[in-house]
Amino acid sequence: MIIYIIQEEGFSKVTVSIDLKINGRAYPVAVEPRKTLADTIREDCGLTGTNLGCEHGVCGACTVLMDDEPVRSCLMFAVQAADREIRTVESLAPSETELHPMQQAFIDEHALQCGFCTPGFLMLATSIYENRPGVSEEELRELLSSNLCRCTGYLNILKAVQSALGSSSTTQHA
Template identity: 60%
Template structure:
C-alpha cells in the first residue's frame, strides 16, 4: 500500500450538530470513520457496495451511502446520523415514533438507513401515496418485514409530521410545489 493511501489526514465534520475531528487514511470508508472514529455505531454496514442502504446518513441534508464514500470526502461537511434524529433522550423523532407504533422494525439492522431516507423524502413529499412511499424506499433493503409495516410507518410518520404546527406551513408549500 502506497504512502499516499496510508498517510493519515485530519478530518473535521459537524456530526449531529457537534463539531468533531478525527484522523483517517484517505482510503478509509466514511462508514468506518463514523463507526470507529466518531464512535457512532448506529450507522450499520450491510453490503459495502452501495446496494442495501443500511449505511445511509445525511450529508449536508442529503442521503448518502457511507460505504461508497471516503471519510476524507466528508471533511468540512455536516453529517446527521441516526443518533442525531431524536430531539432528546426523552423524545423520539416522529418517524421513530411511527416505526415503533406500527412495528416497522424487527431486527433493527436496516432501520437507521430507512429512518434517514424517509426523513429527507417526507420533507420533499409530505403527503405521499403508498405507491410513492414504496418507490422512495426502493433503495433500502429489509429482510425481516417484507416492507409492509415500514410502508405503514412511513405513511403514519407523514401524518404526524403534517399535523405538527411547525411542519404544517412547510407541508402545504411543498405540496403545492410538487404539483
C-alpha cells in the first residue's frame, strides 16, 4: 500500500494505491481512504453489477463476497479490501452461454421483477449455496431476511434458493 498526499490549490488530498482482487483479476487502483468498496468496484473497476441502494448497509443490494463471506460493500472502505478475494455478480456465470445454478433458479422460479436487488440476493444466496448447502428452511429465511426486495414478496426468492440447493420443500408463507 502506497500513500500519496497531493497538494492542490490550498488543500491536501490523500490517495492510497491498493491492489484489489476481484473475480480472479487484479485491479490496481488509487483511491481516497474514505472511498467505499462499492463505489470503487463500480467506478474504478468498471463492474457495475453491484448496485447501490440505501448506502447505509440496510438493503443488501451491494452485497459481494469477500473471502467467500457476504459483505455490504457500501459499508467497507476499499482500502479494507486490499489483497482480499472479492467476488461480484459478474463472477457467477461460468460462460456467456451458461448460468450459475443460482442464477438459473432465480429465472426458473420468477424470483426477480425490477432486478435492482437481484445481484445482492444472488451473492448472498451463492454464499449459502457454497458454504451451507444443508441449511434448514428456518435458517434460510433468516439469512435471506438480511436483504430487501420491494417487488417480489420474497416467496419466489426463497423458492429459487431452495431449488438451487436441491430442496423441494416450500411453504405458503414468506
